[in-house]
Amino acid sequence: MLLGLVVNDYKPMSTPLNEPKPCPSCGRALPAGALAGLCPACLLAQGAQTDPGGPADAPRFVPPPVETIARLFPQLEILGLLGAGGMGAVYKARQPVLDRWVALKVLPAGGPNAANFAERFNREARALARLSHPNIVAVHEFGQVEGLHFFLMEFVDGTNLRQLEQAERLSPRVALQLIPQICDALQYAHDEGVVHRDIKPENVLVDRKSRVKIADFGLAKILGRDPEEQRLTLDGQVMGTPHYMAPEQVEHPLSVDHRADIYSLGVVFYEMLTGDLPIGKFSPPSRKVQVDVRFDEIVLRALENDPARRYQHASEVKSQMATVTGTPASETPRPAAQPESEVSRGTGWKPKVLGLAVAFCLFTLAFSFLSKGTGGLFMGWLGVAGWQSGVARMVIFGLLLTAGIRHTLKQLWRTPQSLAPGGTAVLPPRAPWWRACAVVLTGLILLAAFCSIFPNRWVLQHVGGMPDRPLPTFMPPVVDEPADLRAAKAHLAELRVNFGEEHPSVQQALARITELERLTREQPQTRADLREAKARLAELRVTFGEGHPSVQAVQARITELERLSREEPKAPADLREAAAHLAELRVNFGEEHPSVQQAQARLTALLQMIRREPMESEDSPEALARRARLVEQQRLALSAQLRVEKTHLAELRVTHGEQDPEVQRQLVLIKTLEDKLLEL
């Protein structure tokens, strides 16, 4: 009668706003508004409840206490409750007669269709008892005691896969060890006409010898419930959505066949490999963990939504896995099978590119040395403009090469990544070897052309006549290099081509170039002075401000130096001659010979002369006047500073006394300033 009451009250109310009625369930006043007639608290409570809500709903299963079980099964020693859930309760027990451990599973019986239950139980349990396989938990006995249906089963000393997964992250190796055993068990059961219907990590037991034992075969069918709803009811908690169920188990529960188990197997496999469930749009395992990409195909095929597209037999999964583990990854010519079973994704292409680059460099070098003309060209091209330029070119060359190869490989890599799960990548067919060669050659020629044009556009015009043309034509001009050094280098290259590296004239030319380069380096003496002066200027500006005489003095010196640096001559002809002569002598007589010493001395003298020259030629009246002005300015600046410092000294003396270190320092400073003034 309560039921009728409830229904009458829940009919939509026409005037809910006027008289708030109490909720028939909880007695609270019903609210107004869109929820008219519904009690929010009860509504939410029902929504929060995760009751199976199925038409064949049974009250929640409460595992009978151990004492009750012990009373019901006098032939067993009940040791305790191993676990309980929606699917029943399992007790650990001993059969003293046979001296063996057993697991006693007690099923939640009853429910509205309890009548069918007994019959179904007997039918299915017989089928289960027939199953005898090392990877299936054996059923020793089944029956009914005081309305309680039970199975007496093999006791598995170990843990289940869920506990394993929770305890530690399973390595793919473990997964690859366990999955084939599951396949064996499933294949055997399917051959016997038994479908598990609820493969999940909780039902996959693993004993101490890492042997898989699958439990609860066919139980889902006996209980006549969706595993989904079972999962929702365990202890009234949400255990998660039915991720292990095949889609057809949800949509057409009546037409489920053994392929549903293969789907669940796929989910378990995926979870073991990646630690995640394949929900929604999931990525293949090899993109999450280091595992052979060929397993992707196996997992994804097992997870096909359409049973017809899945593996049709569990044994196929096993044999496919055996194929993968039996052959090295690189030998399979499939598109997805990039050889990277052990290499992590991020670094997989790097060793390859590096290897290719190194191989190419070696090849180029070997080729250069083999053909004399090309060798000369290449070395001249690399070495002619100094080693820095050579290195720069090699780096550019290498970078271009690496970028090219990397791009190509990345393309390969991305194609499978952008695929929808289950899709296949179509790779272009392998080109014949001559086409690959042609492409590589064209690329090399283009690259070489680019590298040559890049530093010097006109080079290519002269490439026509190859080895016997004089090399100087190929030499790019280097802006900072003095003309004579350039000429010497050109000469050297010519000599090298004509006479080979070991010829004395080549050695001679080399020595000359070294000398010239040293000279070039030594020239910018004035520039160093200039830099120093500029730094000093900045310092003074900060300390004294723009208008201070000392700033102005330094400014004047900088102007002077700038003029000097502009006027500094390139090494005059006789200097060059002297250097060349020196180099020649060195080669012919060795470093210690007197004539070399002499030539060295002459060169030094010449250099000194050149440096002093511009100063001495400053005899014009303007220059003299300027210098006088400069000196005068400096003197003024110094004396001004001296006055300031002396005043400060006096103050210090008064405040700190004669012996104070501050005063001593000030005295030293004043002394230095006075010295400078005297110099001027």
Added chain:
Amino acid sequence: MVLQAGRQSSPHSDQALAELCQTYWYPLYAYVRRQGKTKEDAEDLVQSFFARFLERNYLEGLAAERGKFRAFLLASLKNFLANEWDRSQRQKRGGGVEHLSLNWQDADDRFHLDPPDPASPDRTFDREWAMALLERVVGRLRTECVADGKGRLFEQARGFLMVGQEVIPYAQAAAELGLDEGTVRVAVHRLRKRYRELLRDEIAQTLDDPAQVAEELRSLQAALAG
């Protein structure tokens, strides 16, 4: 989730956010009224709060509230009340800001009709939030049923959503609907299941991390129980 989409402003996410606000504005109004403001003041406040809320990308600060839109919205409102109201007074009204079409008259009626509640404004807010949520869920469920041509069934069976499975009088309902009892059982079962799904979905919309649904459900239950 809407909130995640809301992080980067796009026409779609803006619309989703506006929809979210449409659903949950009444709890804010109730909160403001419970604070002791008059009807007009509360209207102004909520309206300008939403204007502010929608124009600024408030959702960026969501992480600070542990990913709950409910807590976040309330915190934002409190912040707004503390800062904004004193300064702007009523000048905000109609200041070129597009109004959400919120049904103020209904709100006022409903506020008066709601059982007088001595609870604190915060609890009022949570309670109203839960109600708004349920209204939306039931509304969605009804829309779905009507779209499937099961409008009549829904009206008949909506009361079953709030009672336990065991007390549902299937036979009677079947007789009233002129259907087979088994059919009604299945239909009611599906309806209840769908209701739970929608409820979780709707809650998940207001959460950064959908895994928090159970927790949020518990706090909403607590709010309604209080």
